[in-house]
Amino acid sequence: MMVNLLDFDLPGLIGWCEGLGEKKFRATQLFRWVHQRGVRDFDQMTDLARDFRAKLHQLAEIRELPVLQRQDSSDGTIKWLFDVGDGNAIESVFIPEDDRATLCVSSQAGCAVGCRFCSTGHQGFSRNLTTAEILAQLWFVEHTLRREFGLQQRIISNVVMMGMGEPLQNYAALVPALRTMLDDHAYGLSRRRVTVSTSGVVPMMDRLAQDCPVALAVSLHAPLDDLRDALVPINRKYPIAELLDACRRYLPAAPRDFITFEYCMLDGVNDQPEHAQALINLLQLRGSAGVPCKLNLIPFNPFPASGLKRSPTEAVQTFARLLMKAGIVTTVRKTRGDDIDAACGQLAGDVLDRTDVQRRVARQRTIEIIRAQA
Ligand code: SAH
């Protein structure tokens, strides 16, 4: 199998190139061609020596993920469905805003955490993505849109690991991908513009602080353990008190001086004034007990199998008002791309229509085989 260059962060690529007898700065040049310029064809990498290019031809490739589907929302949001093999598909969502353009990236096919309100959780876990499969999403969308928009400069300014999967349950593949997003020779994103969102894998939060501190979002969804146990099953392993301790430990390394807590508003489940009060008690700064944070309320995006309903706007507003009155910075997330099921928690990859995905996978394969024969 050819080496996929998207699998390496810069130190990894340097190591691989040195193994071929190439100097460090050659690896840096190659890294820039791939990530900054989006070039796949080694012959276009004109400042690389001919014999190095010949070795690359023999051993390496930039392997893209086949696109199964693309949907463009009327609000500018674009969602891609990528084939990751064996009938599995993952999704990435591009979200343009006034002052930034965010790519929402997947880390796993499916998810083992199994949150009640999440469509990915309902489909179960298929497998971890590789570093290359995580980075291929950014690589592809960035360079595709540059071509489409006719722009030379960087398009994606922010990455959120909020697509399918629990990023901290795919730690080994995640970290080199994050490092490449941050690398000035690649995407050069600042640490505060790369966000890892987690359901609360406590030991890995500590490791992330050590290995690659980026902005952290924690999916809280409930202020009390009983309720959180039911909504976010990983809470049985790492209950709220331990999770908040981990948040406090993360902060000294974090690029921002707060943690973002996400809270999905479920009608009659976690959206009542008493939940707001419990949340205030939990988060408010009282000596070492609180956590400097911002709260992001996400109106639940329903999907048929959940059996749950979105909180009425009124309930969300009341909830937000109570928190703000207590001094907790609270925002309500705008839903984007809901005409194409691109909103939070609606990413399902194959689960919605597995047979259809498999048919498209098969068709895509046939097209590739025919192309290769030509
Ligand atoms: N596994 C990680 C990241 C992916 S989920 C995590 O759970 O944090 C990204 C965000 O979408 C999480 O905050 C998650 O709780 C939220 N989410 C999941 N399903 C949702 C739904 N149906 N409606 C609204 N938000 C949802």
Ligand code: SF4
């Ligand atoms: Fe997994 Fe996050 Fe969905 Fe929970 S919300 S099932 S952790 S992707």
